[in-house]
Amino acid sequence: MTHTPTDQPTRRASGAVVPVLAFAGIVVAVMQTLLVPVIKDLPQLLDTAPSNATWVLTSTLLSGAVATPIMGRLGDLYGKRRMLILSLAVMVVGALVSALTSDLLTMIAGRTLQGFAMGAIPLGIGLMRDMLPREKLGSAMALMSSSIGVGGGLALPLAALIAQHADWHALFYGAAGLGALSILLTLLVVPESPARAEGTFDVLGAIGLSTGLVLFLLPITKGSDWGWTSGTTLGLFAAAAVVLVLWGVMELRVKAPLVDLRTTARPAVLFTNLASIMVGVSFYVVSLVLPQLLQLPKATGYGLGQSMVVAGLLVAPLGLTMMFTAPVYARLSAKYGPKVTLILGMLIIAIGYGAGLGLMSAAWQSLVIAVVLGAGIGLAYSSLPALIVGAVPASETGAANGLNTLMRSIGTSVSSAVIGMVLANTANNVGGVAVPTMHGFRVSFLIATGAVAVGLLMALFLPKPNRAPQLRATSEEEANLARAEEVLRGFRGRVLDASGAPVARAKVTLIDRRGRQAGATVSDEDGTYVLGVPSGGAYVLAARAAGHGPLASSATHAGDERAIALDLALPGETETVTA
Structure with missing residues (x-):
């Protein structure tokens, strides 16, 4: 559901x-x-x-x-x-x-x-x-x-x-x-x-992860009592490795x-x-x-x-x-x-x-x-x-x-x-x-x-630092610019209404080519949104807000380290637009 x-x-x-x-x-x-x-x-x-x-x-x-x-x-x-x-x-x-x-x-x-x-x-x-x-x-x-x-x-x-x-x-x-x-x-x-x-x-992922974690942490916490080279300790470590690998394969699918x-x-x-x-x-x-x-x-x-x-x-x-x-x-x-x-x-x-x-x-x-x-x-x-x-x-x-x-x-x-x-x-x-x-x-x-x-x-080994998400901005414009800089690879822009005015707190969702959600955010008071992409490819940006019709806009990202500017114009309540 x-x-x-x-x-x-x-x-x-x-x-x-x-x-x-x-x-x-x-x-x-x-x-x-x-x-x-x-x-x-x-x-x-x-x-x-x-x-x-x-x-x-x-x-x-x-x-x-x-x-x-x-x-x-x-x-x-x-x-x-x-x-x-x-x-x-x-x-x-x-x-x-x-x-x-x-x-x-x-x-x-x-x-x-x-x-x-x-x-x-x-x-x-x-x-x-x-x-x-x-x-x-x-x-x-x-x-x-x-x-x-x-x-x-x-x-x-x-x-x-x-x-x-x-x-x-x-x-x-x-x-x-x-x-x-x-x-x-x-x-x-x-x-x-x-x-x-x-x-x-x-549910299956939760059961798999829970089983793997218990099998891994149990010998860590009890190894000194059981003996680190005992069959129980080594057997549980081996079982944990098998379960977590199988869990990882399942999660990817x-x-x-x-x-x-x-x-x-x-x-x-x-x-x-x-x-x-x-x-x-x-x-x-x-x-x-x-x-x-x-x-x-x-x-x-x-x-x-x-x-x-x-x-x-x-x-x-x-x-x-x-x-x-x-x-x-x-x-x-x-x-x-x-x-x-x-x-x-x-x-x-x-x-x-x-x-x-x-x-x-x-x-x-x-x-x-x-x-x-x-x-x-x-x-x-x-x-x-x-x-x-x-x-x-x-x-x-x-x-x-x-x-x-x-x-x-x-x-x-x-x-x-x-x-x-x-x-x-x-x-x-x-x-x-x-x-x-x-x-x-x-x-x-x-x-x-x-x-x-x-x-x-x-x-x-962490990638080069971006501006921290908690940066204190001296003005609204600087705050929005800093937020856009956080996402080097993705989409950024503003959510606007039919007259071109900014729409605050609009829900913007990024959907990949398989129809899966790849990201989501809520627009700022001035309509600004920023969304990162996991990799290059075709995406759909879906935007919606109370009092406005929904919008689905197709966009493609090359996968390089840059944020593509894309404004999203929401139609009136009675219209639905697909760009």
């Missing part, structure tokens, strides 16, 4: 939209970080073996990885606000299930439902693209993208405080309350986006795929996603290493002897610094483009980890490392959605950002598995307890530095 797009949002976006959407992202991060202070106590709390207790964390990771691209695509098709509310509602149900149980299987089921909230990040970014003016878009997307780190940084000391002084189930009641508040604020403040992708939901792999293969999207994996790795290493270093007793000779709450407070600036870099990012990106800010962020992360190798002997040094790494990770995270948004059609924003968020999740999963293995293999056995060593911490920081170096290489 083809979903009919709406041309207008139900309400005008207010100034509260950005903080409300960012709050949703923070709620998701809180849900993820919630159990970090009680990880070591989970086997006793759930009366189970340590290897079973890890499923409480693994289940959330797996469901989040599956839900992220699927919820992004559903948002593109049926409404991003609707799917954002659904994601948060499923999380609230999951939190309440976990709050009411100490049974392992029930807890895993609750945590699996909580993972669905991960879809909120790409959906929030998609909503911002659809309804915010250009001058506000950059800092807004940066804040939304970094909210996952902000929430994690803020939740750590708070969760530690609750875990120390109250029943641990209170953590889940708190998460459910935050989720319910986020749903209420979204209903009150955030209008539904007018943008819709055409086509139907690719489907008319309306869950993930448009041709778009994903564009250098601007491909290298951004590869860099995202490395940013995810670098973000998680510091989150794993610093709290352990701070809490180890001083008797070890290198532990800093801090309480759980103080350790949380010392690591919290990691998230807070990420939040404060959002406006800095917007200014830098407007001047130099998101590619440059991504490279700058990567360099700062490398400096932070390099300095961290020699700054591990005092609590204040951990604070310095957290601030430097927070600034670098904040800049890198903020650049990623801008690079994706600048490279895909508006109708694919949710799905494309969902895939990008998934790449970061894969990075954190790989990081968790590798660093966990390093710390376990380098630990000292003291009275039957494995105690991480300073050597293990330093090797972990070296791995993070290596990941950043690879990410930096990926960032350098």
